[in-house]
Amino acid sequence: MALFGLILNTIHESMKRKMFILFFGFSTLILILFLFVLNVDIIDKGIGTIKLIAYNDASVDLVQLVRTSQAVVAAVLFVFGILVSTLATASIIPGFQMPGYIDLVLSKPVSRPVIILGKYFGAVIIVGINVFYLVGGVWLILSAKTGIWNFGFLASGGTILVTYAIIMAVMTFLGIFTKSTVLSILIAYVFLNFMSFILVTLVKVPNVFRLLSPFWKKAATALYHFFPKLFELFAMTGILVKGDSVPDWSVLWTSVIFGVVFLGFSMLLFSRKDY
Amino acid sequence: MKIIEAKSISKTYLCGIFSRKKVQALKSVSLNVNKGEIFGLLGPNGAGKTTFVKILLGIVKAGKGEASLFDVPVSSSASRIRVGYLSENHRYPSFMTAKSLLHFMGRLSGIEKSLRTQRIGKLLKDVGLADVLDMEVGKFSKGMLQRLGVAQALLSDPDLIVLDEPTGGVDPVGRKEIRDILLNLKSQGKTMFLNSHLLSEVEMICDRVAILNKGKLLKVGSVRDLTRHTQEYRIELRDPLNNYKEVLGSKAETLDSDNRCFRIHIGKIDELDKIIDELRKMKIGIDAVIPEKSSLEDMFIETLKGN
Ligand SMILES: Nc1ncnc2c1ncn2[C@@H]1O[C@H](COP(=O)(O)OP(=O)(O)OP(=O)(O)O)[C@@H](O)[C@H]1O
């Protein structure tokens, strides 16, 4: 019950944030667009005509249409949805440690790791609700209109949420360690994205990798495996939408391990701290 | 069973960049509180009162020593099941309302929904916040926040209530109301531990007090024992006594103009009996024999000076 209370409280707190209200409003707008503006007449299985309001268009490949629209939504959501969610939830952990308030929470018969898990999953759940509101909504509308049920698009909602969850795990750690919202964002979002970009360039672009000395080849590869691979998760999201097979699942699970380790560190650090 | 048991608690805070500065907040403090007591921890600013209470509640980790509540070590969250706490400068996220805050706190304490709803309704009425239960706490006045704090501390129907400066920032009427709530809780057999520097207040409600200064425990005892000067009595007579030095001893002083009220100094308690016998032999009526007490404040200042 304590865990549930903490999650509920975090969701309640987030719902009052302007960022999330904006996110939700934006998602609703896109859903309305897909619902009313796009008219599809199915001619044959997989072939149909689309009408954007009044203009009558030639027949198109519906599979292509559905996948392209969904790929655009997923890409926008990956970039801006995660950014907005990160900004909106960055202050949850620092704010929670407000002197005079954290004392009261800690005086309740709840262990400290449970408190951190509650705050963390509260944030992940509210972001998940926002992500799947848009992804699920677009998926339902397009599928119903065209008869093409692309489950890869639903899965892309999963990679988006996992990517956010990894960033949030690092923000949780930093929020406890520094109690600073700005530092949490800078390191968990800006620095991790930067590292991910640099490392993927060094290790995965053969022409660049060839230029490194043997030592740097080893160092870059080790770092590449250690850090979460945010850029490749973006690519994986696209692959899932397109319905292609994912070449390397280790990108996902090594990144998840990074997040889990940081969540563990967060619980450990929080358990030892004096307030 | 001891409700609170603390054995040689020490705490050193490390602060500054790279933890280079050390502040020793508590030096080997041992203290027990029994069931049904109202215990007051007194001390000047920075004495370590808040640190002690935070260690009892697991908010701060003790450096050395052991503490337990209800015989459960404070390192276990189970030690806090029967405890209610009101912190010194308690604050709440401004997005919460009185009601949502209490529901959240109640969930943390594991109180079932129906019981929670019933208790919250009653408590908000008891502390006089029933009309503002849906107002955001960001808009509360200081006194309202203090009442909310009290409600929050009592929500789990705790057997031990720990209050750090419970009447801070509250006007005299509000202070009296809080005092009445505490006395009412005492009559229900609850144990209370409070930190305060409002000595007159402590004197009114505490059974036992301890004095802490610079992290060291200087005195522990009942308010009566600590404030009584055993050698001084005040005697009030119905008839005047003019040759009082002969009967009451050479150190006796008269306190009024018609020689009916005196302060006497005695060595042993049977000297008092002898004086009373003598007065009765002289057929002088005795209205009162009162042991002279200094106020808690005098005792407090003396103790700190002596240290
Ligand atoms: N988190 C902390 N980090 C470093 N030093 C601290 C910390 N908390 C308290 N101290 C120091 O420990 C000492 C005791 O502080 P504490 O708050 O326990 O005193 P107090 O008796 O409650 O005082 P007051 O009556 O002013 O509330 C002080 O010197 C204070 O500066």
Ligand SMILES: [Mg+2]
């Ligand atoms: Mg204090």
